[in-house]
Amino acid sequence: MEWLAGRIMLLSGGSRACVAIAAGLVAVLALPPFGIFATPFLSFPILVWLIDGASGDPDHGRLRRSLPAFFIGWCFGFGYFLGGLWWLGNALLVEADDFAWALPLAVIGLPALLAIFHGVAAALARLLWSDGMARIAALAFAFGLAEWLRGFVLTGFPWNALGYMAMPVPVMMQSAAVIGLSGITMLAVFVFAMPALLGTRKGLRAGLTLALLLIAGHFGYGLYRLSQLPPAAADPNMIIRLVQPLIDQSKKLDDRQRASVFEEHLKLTQAKPLDGARRPDVVVWPETSVPFILTENPDALLRISDVLQEGQILIAGAVRAEDAGAGQPPRYYNSIYVIDDRGQIVGAADKTHLVPFGEYLPFEQLLSSAGLQAIAAAMPGGFTASASRALLTLPGGRTLYPLICYEAIFPGEIGDNALAASALLNLTNDAWFGDTPGPYQHFQQARLRAVETGLPLIRAANTGISAVVNARGEVVTGFPFGTKGFVDTILPGKLDLLMYPRDQARNALLIAGLLLGLALISRVSFTSREN
Structure with missing residues (x-):
């Protein structure tokens, strides 16, 4: 040596x-x-x-x-x-x-x-x-x-x-x-x-x-x-369904395919539970799973209400548009919606940490004049970052701490208000990266946030890896990368933290x-x- x-x-x-x-x-x-x-x-x-x-x-x-x-x-x-x-x-x-x-x-x-x-x-x-x-x-x-x-x-x-x-x-x-x-x-x-x-x-x-x-x-x-002993279930009577639609990213970007992409999510949402189990109370779709501006498509909200049974809740990733005032183009946000069985949006949270060159263009005036644009932003100007992160409150009072896509890799950005939540919620779309190490690396980093916070993690990804992870980083149930379907499970409980962040x-x-x-x-x- x-x-x-x-x-x-x-x-x-x-x-x-x-x-x-x-x-x-x-x-x-x-x-x-x-x-x-x-x-x-x-x-x-x-x-x-x-x-x-x-x-x-x-x-x-x-x-x-x-x-x-x-x-x-x-x-x-x-x-x-x-x-x-x-x-x-x-x-x-x-x-x-x-x-x-x-x-x-x-x-x-x-x-x-x-x-x-x-x-x-x-x-x-x-x-x-x-x-x-x-x-x-x-x-x-x-x-x-x-x-x-x-x-x-x-x-x-x-x-x-x-x-x-x-x-x-x-x-x-x-x-x-x-x-x-x-x-x-x-x-x-x-x-x-x-x-x-x-x-x-x-x-x-x-x-x-x-x-x-x-x-x-x-x-x-x-x-x-x-x-x-693992922590007791947060609510043994609440069943969560993770939907992993496995939709190719090129299809999601094709205007002619948007309706079929939406219907694919609805089909997995209304599928009967396996082995005669009780229907889910909460259905979770991945990031930007709604392929259009939901608030501009009342028929889409009506379709959601048709599919959801009484008392069911849908959590879905979508693009949210906001009026910026007279003469100004609208602002767009990478968001999460909570939608009830009547097709009403009862909660929302926006992404606060955007991907440079992916969701927005740094030095936009300079670089856009050179013909550059953000890769993942399907609208002019890209996305706008939210000024703060809002907890998502579900009917019944349970709260989720939202992390959209790569926000889950930033441990320092999970605020103290996360500890009041019932779980972390990570919606992502790793279809951009295909069958490469990227989705596996992303999943490892997301599950570490569960260990650090003592909170279970609910993770829905378009192509995988979707999973429910307990507060010790162990996978309770989920899908491997590259599979299509749904899985129903109950939400694990929180751990009493030995050390706060x-x-x-x-x-x-x-x-x-x-x-x-x-x-x-x-x-x-x-x-x-x-x-």
Whole structure:
């Protein structure tokens, strides 16, 4: 192992870049749909050894000396994001005549941009670099900070945060209820990188012992939490039906097919329950499942009332239009409607965090003049973001916390009012991405929100993965990707939270402080020995 570490440290030029990119690509195998937990234990030690050898010219200032480390981190991040996000290009091929030209920007440009965060992390770690276990602490702190920044800089895109690699199955998700995604990310990098000590031997015993203790605690807490009795059903008398229509995205965008798309949803809604079970009380459709402006189609509301039986409620994703005033074009929202058996809209919630270039065009006046438009917005100007997130209240008083599409990947945006809800509700349409890793990654991230909040998750997706997930991240029932049909189930109950989101954030901050403290103390001592 020392021989291998030495060879990697001495790499230069294109060889260093290729090894860093390959290490990032290998790390992606820990993410869905693969879930190979061992791969980061190979990738991160290689990254550490590459940074060990990334020393700049000693005659330059400290920042310039960190540029080789930035390059290594950028290459690692480019490999990681290229391997984890290539499937985004599939959305551009749905309307290839209009958007295929942008394929290189999505498949290569976005990973190159996101890799800057990992480059900054490696450069920061190099500034705090010393030897032994402390340099692993510096790396974990720096990547934790970079991943946190990735969650909100330029509206944020925390997809595939490094912490998800440490949580492929429910038993490994439970620690998120204590330290949140940020805490998991830092400790995951710390543990994944620890085998790098095998290459230098300094601090090996203490480092590996600590890593094993953290792994044991991670698994042990998960086993303990899953061994407890599951929470009682929120309402044993309320049956929820998830509808997964499996409609190709090109068909949803075809004006001639809109009526048949709508009828497909209605057909699954009124289908008889299996095995003679009682009919559902609440039916849930995916995001933008209504293929037209519902309030402008009273006949559509009448059809819904014809299909729903007395007392039934429909929750459906739809586009909502709002008058913006005289002389102004209407505003459009990506919304969720609650519709009763009389065809009346009795509740609504709008999406607050839109997808840049997908649902709206940043710098719209400038970019639209160049002929650009948002990919998923079927109307001029794209969607408008809601200023606040409203809870959906169902007849009977139960409330749902709405998360539309990729809003479910932002743990920091789930407000305290979510804890008063009966469940999280995530409607999405991953048909844009086809049968790629994207829908599987999206589902993993959504179910982590259930663990963090102690709330069950109701998730309806056009092509999958639709599921009801309990508050411990376990799938109660659902559909695999690429199947069509419906499933009826009762809603699991809530868990009493051990740590509220603010407590999880505080604990993550404590972990960051400990890692930074260890790195700084060792750095000062290391510098003193060098002098």
